[in-house]
Amino acid sequence: MTELLLFDGVACIRGDRLLFEGLSLTLNRGGALWLRGPNGAGKSSLIRLAAGLLRPAAGMVTRRERTALADEATALDPERPLRRALDFWARIDTVDGHAVDRAMDAMALGNLADVPVSMLSTGQRKRAALVRVIASGAPIWLLDEPANGMDEAAQARLVAAVAAHRANGGAVLLASHFALGIPDLAEIDMGTLT
Numbered sequence: 001m002t003e004l005l006l007f008d009g010v011a012c013i014r015g016d017r018l019l020f021e022g023l024s025l026t027l028n029r030g031g032a033l034w035l036r037g038p039n040g041a042g043k044s045s046l047i048r049l050a051a052g053l054l055r056p057a058a059g060m061v062t063r064r065e066r067t068a069l070a071d072e073a074t075a076l077d078p079e080r081p082l083r084r085a086l087d088f089w090a091r092i093d094t095v096d097g098h099a100v101d102r103a104m105d106a107m108a109l110g111n112l113a114d115v116p117v118s119m120l121s122t123g124q125r126k127r128a129a130l131v132r133v134i135a136s137g138a139p140i141w142l143l144d145e146p147a148n149g150m151d152e153a154a155q156a157r158l159v160a161a162v163a164a165h166r167a168n169g170g171a172v173l174l175a176s177h178f179a180l181g182i183p184d185l186a187e188i189d190m191g192t193l194t
């Protein structure tokens, strides 16, 4: 199946505010879609709809494969050393330690394996959240401001990881204020929807 994620006529209401309605989109294997727009436009809300964490007020969201979400919450146990915190998720995602090794290499975090998550810097924590996504093996990546706090080298690693994932048949939904230099990127300007 080429289409991994579909929105059909989706409306989103947060609080008592209609953020958007009648939104349809398709994310195919190998595809990447950039959600852009000003603060409060609804980028994170759309990501949460895609993850199944929010219900659409109207319309339908269809996920044909597993999703992995990286948002502002790292979702890694702050008390555990980084590697053990990642291994917790690897068990849930039923992937082996090699997947975690490879993902840690991809984000250059191998040398921080024994450092408690709470002691990681902002950028390191962002990279750790991406390791969790990369290692998960989920075909659909949902990335909400993944590069916030990342230095240039880390951003380049993120772009390379996205390219490798797409080349492997995965797809990426990205909410960001910047295109990050990701090639061949479809986009939705959320600022124009309401």
Ligand SMILES: Nc1ncnc2c1ncn2[C@@H]1O[C@H](COP(=O)(O)OP(=O)(O)OP(=O)(O)O)[C@@H](O)[C@H]1O
Pocket (backbone or CB within 6 Å): 014, 015, 016, 017, 019, 037, 038, 039, 040, 041, 042, 043, 044, 045, 046, 175, 190
């Ligand atoms: N739990 C909530 N309850 C009520 N309103 C909410 C809730 N979460 C977000 N909102 C509102 O929904 C709107 C869209 O928020 P959202 O986080 O999706 O925007 P965004 O485009 O990701 O913004 P930013 O660029 O600042 O991250 C905002 O007006 C926000 O106040």
